[in-house]
Amino acid sequence: MSKIERYWDAVRKRIEADEPIDGDVEFSVEHKKETGAREDNGAGTSTHGGGPGTASRPNYYFYRSIRYRDRDREHEKKWGIYIVRGGRNIVAARFARYFDTSEEAQDAAVEFLKTCGQAHYEFDIYAMSCEAILGRWIYAAFQSQSRQPQTLRLEDAFVVQRARQWASRHGLVDAVSSVLNELWAVENQASRLPARRLGAYLATALLEGYGKVATTLRFDHAEWVATVPDELKNECPGPHLIGDDILPVRPEACEAEELTHEQKLEWLTQRGIRVLSSANDGIVVGSVLLCGEEFPGGQFPVKLAQVTGTFTCTHSNLKKVEGLPEVVTGHVDLSWNPQLQSLGRINKYVTKIDGCLRLSGDLVTSNVLGLLWIGGLEAVIDASQDMSKPVDWVKTVNEFMPSGKKGMMQCQTALIKAGLKDHAKL
Numbered sequence: 001m002s003k004i005e006r007y008w009d010a011v012r013k014r015i016e017a018d019e020p021i022d023g024d025v026e027f028s029v030e031h032k033k034e035t036g037a038r039e040d041n042g043a044g045t046s047t048h049g050g051g052p053g054t055a056s057r058p059n060y061y062f063y064r065s066i067r068y069r070d071r072d073r074e075h076e077k078k079w080g081i082y083i084v085r086g087g088r089n090i091v092a093a094r095f096a097r098y099f100d101t102s103e104e105a106q107d108a109a110v111e112f113l114k115t116c117g118q119a120h121y122e123f124d125i126y127a128m129s130c131e132a133i134l135g136r137w138i139y140a141a142f143q144s145q146s147r148q149p150q151t152l153r154l155e156d157a158f159v160v161q162r163a164r165q166w167a168s169r170h171g172l173v174d175a176v177s178s179v180l181n182e183l184w185a186v187e188n189q190a191s192r193l194p195a196r197r198l199g200a201y202l203a204t205a206l207l208e209g210y211g212k213v214a215t216t217l218r219f220d221h222a223e224w225v226a227t228v229p230d231e232l233k234n235e236c237p238g239p240h241l242i243g244d245d246i247l248p249v250r251p252e253a254c255e256a257e258e259l260t261h262e263q264k265l266e267w268l269t270q271r272g273i274r275v276l277s278s279a280n281d282g283i284v285v286g287s288v289l290l291c292g293e294e295f296p297g298g299q300f301p302v303k304l305a306q307v308t309g310t311f312t313c314t315h316s317n318l319k320k321v322e323g324l325p326e327v328v329t330g331h332v333d334l335s336w337n338p339q340l341q342s343l344g345r346i347n348k349y350v351t352k353i354d355g356c357l358r359l360s361g362d363l364v365t366s367n368v369l370g371l372l373w374i375g376g377l378e379a380v381i382d383a384s385q386d387m388s389k390p391v392d393w394v395k396t397v398n399e400f401m402p403s404g405k406k407g408m409m410q411c412q413t414a415l416i417k418a419g420l421k422d423h424a425k426l
Contacts, residue, residue: 004235007125008066011132060087060184061113061239063120067139080237081117083110088241090183094175112166112176114239119162121236122228123155127206129224138206145210148272152213152291152315154202157190158225161198190291190315199225214289214312214333264302276308284308287330291315298339299323310355313337321346331355335383342366345426347373356381361391366422368393369412373405393423 001009061083069079091109092102099105127139145151160180167176190198196219203221204213259267264283268275274286282305290313295301298319303326310330319339326349334340335358344367352375361382371380379401382394396414400407415424 002235003231004066007232008128011128014132015135015137059084060091061117063117063124063236065124065139067124078237078240081114081121081239083113083117083239083241084243085241086243088113091179094178094183095172098172098175108170108172110239110241111170112163112172112179115166116159116163117239118236119159120155122233123158123202123225125228125232126225130207130221134207141209142206145205148210151210152190152201154190154198154205154213157193157198158202160191161195193315195226196222199223214291214314259301267302281305282326288312288325293317295323321349324350326350327352329354331358333358333383335360336363338363340364343368343370346370347426350374353377358383359394361394364393364423367425368397368415368423369408369426371397372400372403372408372411375404377401392418393420396420 061081063081064079066079088106088109091112092105095105095108095112096102099108124139127142131137131139146153146155163176163180164173167173190201193201197217199222200217200219201213202225203218204216207218207221208216261278265275265278268283268285271290273288276284276286278284283302284306285304285308287309288304288307288311293313293316295317298317300313300318300320300323303323305325306327306329307325308329310332311325311328312333314333315336317339318334318337319341321340321343324334324346328350332350332353332355337360340359341364343364346367347370354376356379357371357374357377358381361380371377379398380394382391393415396418397411400411400414403410412424415421
């Protein structure tokens with residue numbers, strides 16, 4: 001028995017034998033074939049990937065957990081990292097100009113894909129350690145939640161960071177970027193987070209569930225996510241080279257364009273946002289919770305007349321204030337959106353906030369006076385550092401917030417005196 005087999009056996013013994021490994025989320029390959037259902041893995045379907053316990057770009061590689069090695073005939077007694085020959089060849093073509101021979105490019109492609117699979121394996125080992133401590137299975141529930149359309153693919157982001165590290169070590173940054181962005185389309189805002197913060201996101205989603213990601217981060221586990229005992233680091237079988245799949249052509253990225261009314265409602269529903277009404281006077285929804293979204297053109301694609309509850313949109317590529325909801329009957333959180341640098345004429349698009357507005361003060365570099373014109377706004381909370389020491393413009397705006405638009409001129413003067421001329425604009 002190998003070290004990883006002994007480790008897995010020890011984990012299983014710590015959990016009651018009658019508790020199923022994956023509860024109600026079992027989804028066999030045969031059932032998928034019968035119903036036509038598939039996982040949305042970002043690179044099309046594959047006859048090799050997609051069964052229980054896999055994490056993958058299935059036409060390129062997939063990782064199958066030791067947890068599920070006995071689950072179906074196709075993968076009986078087998079687990080580890082699998083690489084599809086067709087996918088390897090596509091990646092090798094992207095690497096070719098950096099090597100003298102095609103064989104060297106193929107070897108590099110195998111190492112790159114193995115690195116991606118190894119990242120899934122190491123996260124799986126972390127999950128096992130948590131399950132042993134908790135005495136219950138949590139990995140399969142995490143995998144199931146991560147496949148939901150409104151959910152940020154945190155494990156993908158973890159793999160992307162590992163892929164970038166590999167690319168940096170091997171001088172293949174541009175080549176790997178073309179694979180991640182053009183072939184797989186897995187780059188998202190989460191993959192650009194500092195490694196420790198991403199680790200906290202992953203730990204929270206695994207231990208607490210995705211519903212807690214926007215409110216509670218498990219920084220106590222942030223480093224453990226990427227930590228694997230030396231004895232287990234090289235215990236993952238593979239890579240096994242299989243198949244010869246023909247890859248589908250990835251559709252072009254969506255351009256920023258006006259959605260139809262039906263498309264807007266579908267977009268909201270796919271992200272778990274409850275539509276309360278959609279009459280001629282505008283769309284009214286319940287609370288909005290979005291994290292890591294990629295909006296076409298950096299603009300929220302659905303103009304909402306009212307959000308009944310809180311509006312949270314963080315760690316996204318949000319750049320423009322034009323698409324923000326007109327009225328929010330609760331707090332608004334727009335923190336950690338690095339492209340949201342100007343709040344120019346925000347009051348034209350957001351007329352009322354019954355609560356506080358949370359922003360990353362150090363990221364906003366201009367046009368903040370419009371905040372004083374937003375009805376009901378109580379204060380700006382700076383998410384970039386300790387609330388007791390907000391950046392200068394946040395502190396100044398909050399001083400004049402009780403006066404509303406009547407205090408705009410005084411606020412503008414104070415900002416200019418503080419050397420914040422760009423901020424002292426509508």
